Amino acid sequence: MNCIKICFAGVLFLIISCKNNVQLQSGVIPQPYSVQYEKGYFHINEETVIVVDDTVKGKKIVEELTAFLQSNFNLRLSVGSEANVNTIQLILQESGNTNGGYQLEVSSRGIVISSGAYRGLFYGIQTLKQLLSPKIVLKEPILQLVKINDSPEFSWRGMMLDVSRHFFPKDSVKKVIDIMAMHKMNKFHWHLVDGIGWRIQIDAYPELTNKGAWRKVKPNKKPWEDFESCYRDDEASVYGGYYTKEDIREIVAYASDRYIDVIPEIEMPGHSEAALQCYPELTCVGAEGAGVYCAGNDKTFAFLQNILTEVIELFPYQYVHIGGDEVGKGTWLQCTRCIQRMEEENLSNGEALQSYFVKRMEAYIHSKQRKLIGWDEILEGGLPPRATVMSWRGVTGGIEAANDGHDVVMSPGSPCYFDHSQGKSEFEPPSWGGYNNLLKVYDFNPVPEAISKDKKHHILGGQANLWTEQIKDMKHLQYMMLPRVCALSEALWCSSDKKDKEQFIKKMDIHFDRLKELGYNYAESALTPDYNVGFDKDTGDFRLTLTNELNLYEIRYTLDGSQPNADSQLYDAPILYRSPVNLYALCFRQGKPVGYPLKRMFSTGFGDKCQIKYLNPYNETYSGGGDKALFDNKFAIARGDDPSWQGISGKDFDIIIELGNLTYMSYISMNFFQHIGATSVMLPTQVLVSVSSDGKNYTTVLDESISTDKSRDPIIKRIETEFKKQPVAFIKIVAKNRGELPDWHIRKGDAWLFLDEVSIK
Template identity: 70%
Template sequence: MKFFKLLIFFLFLVTVSCKNKVPAKAGVIPQPNLIEYQQGTFMVSENTVIVSENSEEGKRIAAELISFFDKNFNLKLNTSTKIQDNAIQLIISEDGDNKEAYQLNVTKKGVSITGKTYHGVFYGVQTLKQLLTPKTLINAPILHFVHIKDAPEFGWRGMMLDVSRHFFPKDSVKKVIDILAMHKMNKFHWHLVDGIGWRIQIDKYPELIKKGAWRKVKENKKPWEDFEATYKDTEGEVYGGFYTKADIKEVVAYAAERYIDVIPEIEMPGHSEAALQCYPEFTCDGEGTSGVYCAGNDGSFEFLQNIISEVVPLFPYKYLHIGGDEVGKSAWLNCKKCQKRMQDENLENAEELQSYFVKRMEEFIHSKNKKLIGWDEILEGGLPERATVMSWRGFEGGIEAANAGHDVVMSPGSPLYFDHNQGKSEFEPPSWGGYNNLLKVYDFNPVPDAIAADKRHHILGGQANLWTEQIKTLSHAQYMMLPRLSALSEALWTSPNQKNKNEFIKRIDVHFDRFEELNYHFAGSSLAPDYNVTYNKADKTFVLELKNELGINEIRYTLDGTAPIVNSELYTTPIRYTKPINVHAQAFRNGEPIGFPLKKMFSTGFGDKCKVTYTHPYNESYSGGGEQALFNNKFANPRGDDPNWQGLPKKDFEVIIDLGEPNALSYVGLNFFQHIGATSVMLPTQVVIGISEDGKTYQIVLDETLETIKDRDPIIKRIETEFEKQDVSFIKISAKNRGQLPEWHIRNGDAWVFVDEVTVK
């Protein structure tokens, strides 16, 4: 019987060892700076003990491990303060000088995680948890013998969450902090105040949360359009929310338990409509509620100093962010009080007045034992000596500040604005701005060569920013964060000589399973099919290549318009075609679709002989790629900055396409764009399409009047027509531009027409 039990146990070990077939190092993110595997394994069992000091921190981290083993392996582990074998030991050592460094060793005696402080021990625990997940690869708590010695490259590894545009309840904020913690990020920038929402309780000024935290919801208008602060019980639809001081303390304590510092942002002197609609006496004379504090009014400074005096006790970390970006200075130039301030202080321009404002607030913040940090506009007019710069308008502001001896956090919009798209699909959820894909984030280096060698220590690290104009839910926020935060964590933690993009791709694939097990809504954009079409002049064939950003997982496709399934044609080689094809492609991972599909009709009517004649030339800034842009098989997405749009202001879009030879056609279609909320691009009012065999006499096959659509969201309008099949040598397309933007538009001036990709079959 005893032999039989030993045999069963041996077979169990063989089984679980086979299941743990992929070395755990394949999935650790961020990549440790030294990781060495040896022969042998250690298995955590119900007899394994977690050893830690009898301190609050030690017991808290031990409790995290107890919860992890219970949830993942149904093991109920005990704790002890006595060093022993068959244990997971959490050890504090005086060695080293980096409080975030740790060592993790797995031997036959068990696991030891050592750090100078519990910061390091906590990070070692995050690595241990990754060594034992995901369940798709590991179903038993078996660890390979390993030695890991690790420390971060940069001390500032952060992310900003904007809760002004759209409010996130404190439990959602905690879930964001959980994601930061699992990636060893250590800074949470909490954008609590902006023009369209005040989110923090201030006892001295109760209107800030009674009124400033709420806004009227207006039909067909974005929150920042015609913003109006109001009260929660106002008639009609009202949106908002705020954090009490108790809420703030709870979130700050929650972050501290995960060794994350919280940096509050109290916006000034601009982006302050919400506050100034509550307290308009601090606005410049005659400006109503311009959103800029009056720099000539001492009351403005008293107001902000009183606010800061209440904010400071809530946030133990040394930094306080004042914003300082995008200050509309016209109010100051038209204000008698501000003009007098400029005269009294010998200030030559509005930039120097901004510098005066920032320096005066910096002195007060310093008196509260805090350090001022602000966006790179605080450089304008002169930077306070002790100020730290957060560079968002590229790297230039950070380079200037660092070379002048100031500390800098690099946070450039490209690639670290996580509110930007991360995939090229038109099906991506609403976003703002450009395109920051996963590997672009991975390649981020916060220390540009333009910084002098003796000034590079001023680069504290980097930070991503998640602005929430378009992001209303935690699920959407997670989608925009993940997996880009994983890439950023490695860019900021791992030393450059240890980074390996190909290995990261393997590890992020494993990491996706962890996201699924944690029920995180992550983006599959890096796996979604993308395409490239070329024309082979020799045999007059078109060649379609399918790919994705990471170059992994299956892509399956159909050519009959149906949605691909797991048994559909597997893409292995480029698709050659001589007739138009309807491609529907989908990435599959572990037998399940992931990411958005590719759905395009690729036409063949345009060969190398095609020529386009424009009645009115397109604008060179929006060329779409030149005179072949209308039929290059590159489809623009619903973003005004997509380089495939061809645009012209004020005048009509009129072209004649000479096909070079007759083509038997029965269909013509093309796309137009509109985005009222962010651009001057509007749909045309009328589209006419004609076809001809001789280029002189045209048959009108479409004459469509388009209704005006006032929706603020981006629109791609497909205009298409089918007709009796016939030989066509010329296609004439005209689209009526409305000329001037209508009065109800949020902008003034010329209307633009954006057009892309004429398709024929």
């Protein structure tokens, strides 16, 4: 009797827990088209039978589900062929949706997933797995009764992985595919070839992997600086790798089992240094070392056609990507063979020659029953009539192509480049380019209004691109993908009228636990505190506002620079202050810190009367926000494109800050920037700071020489000085520019200085 009571109590507890988790179970990403919950629950148990047809595809889908149930709930379910009560049925409908749509129904009798295609059944299982996770919350496989009707809005839901700049072994590639499959993404664009690495075995040209897959590692130089291919057993330090044909087949099959099509990219006619250092006879006359195939040499086309023949045999999907971006056409215009080709074909310029090149390759690809796709530069000079465009330089190229009747995949750098930073913290790992945060990705709509209504069907969908200049390992790779791929999956699966940003944010609270359970290294950038400072003229108060991108969880802080904990002051209203504060803020989830810390010292000594005089004017392109940018309480991050940096080229920063009244102070600091690997911005050679009470007689409080730092990575150097407290009305700052860039720098010309945020107390 006691045993019965205990068992009943246990079941009752599970049901109550399940009722409390209704919101949890609706947290599916990407959001289904329609979800209707009903009263009641179904409990998957050891007696539950999975029912599916006896086909290879059916069995593979069942393996996906049984492995999940066993690892999450220690359930080993049997597989049968007859439907009954307490079953999970996978039904292939003869007249059902074939584009990936599916229906999922949980009733008191069991679970039914139906679709017109195995792809849809697979997606239904991804939804079921999310309904049953995370296990740290849903400890038993109990589901509320529900009816889900779902189908994707776009047929192209993709991600590109660059393995040329940094090579990733096949197991890492499979993990990328797993993440995509979890989120119902279906196109894996594999950037196998670029200027600094050839990654695919080609039997006809063995030097491409014997030599083109390896490069010399040179001290203090990025891989693309003075690139030199070499052999694996070279005496120098060597980096590289490639995929054998067997590797390729294995990964293509792995992706196919997850209903992901693999699109290979074989870059041409530019970005081809690795190939041309192996086969230099294919370069233009007099352009040895250039990375552009000679368009006037028929051997070039035979070479590329032979390569594509082997590539097409490995990749069964219809598209082949040829790149086509950033072609250095000046090389062609100096080549006697290319000039002759232009004369013979009546081509007036480099763009027309590029169009000739692309059209010739498209004709060959079409002869192999495949479709050519390329970056939007293939529009230059005229596009082959059957070509598909991938628009990356914004959406303009995609709009033009779609309105002209071409299929288009939208992949604009903003917000679809996942190599860009996703957070503003100085603790973020290295990134490239701009700033694409999580909700910016969520807001992406691949169909611009400028496309004619009768041409909108040419937008196949969208794609994220993950270039790996800065990404060397799987941990960093996952960080850049997640959680942004979650946002992109919903942006491409749902129609714009079905998207709900607030709901998505709530679902991410659940999804973070799912990602953690799977062992993924996801970014918490969206949970890192951010700030805004205002000034109330009427009260004289500074007003410090804290938030994070998702507006989730508690923010706790201190104002004395000490590290906050779960018992520190809770942020629940703007912080008012009249004297300098050393803010240290952290976001807490379930009592534990998440995201990066926010650490800033905010000044109060700069009032409305404060003015700044520049003996050398700053560059208007890098104004930082104007004359008061250096004391606006907006701290620039370690990126040259941060708008808060104020810049000057070739000259010193020589400024005088007039405070407008006497202020007692004992501390002054400022930030300088350097990024040798991507900019001409260097640290100053010397910084001098002087103070005065009358603007005539100055006392030097800092004279610091700055040693040269040859690091290629971005640097923010904080220069600060503490001195005897005294009345100050004027601050003079001189930051010495080194003038011309040093010989060892990757660029030529004048050095820049970038300065931001002078702080005082």
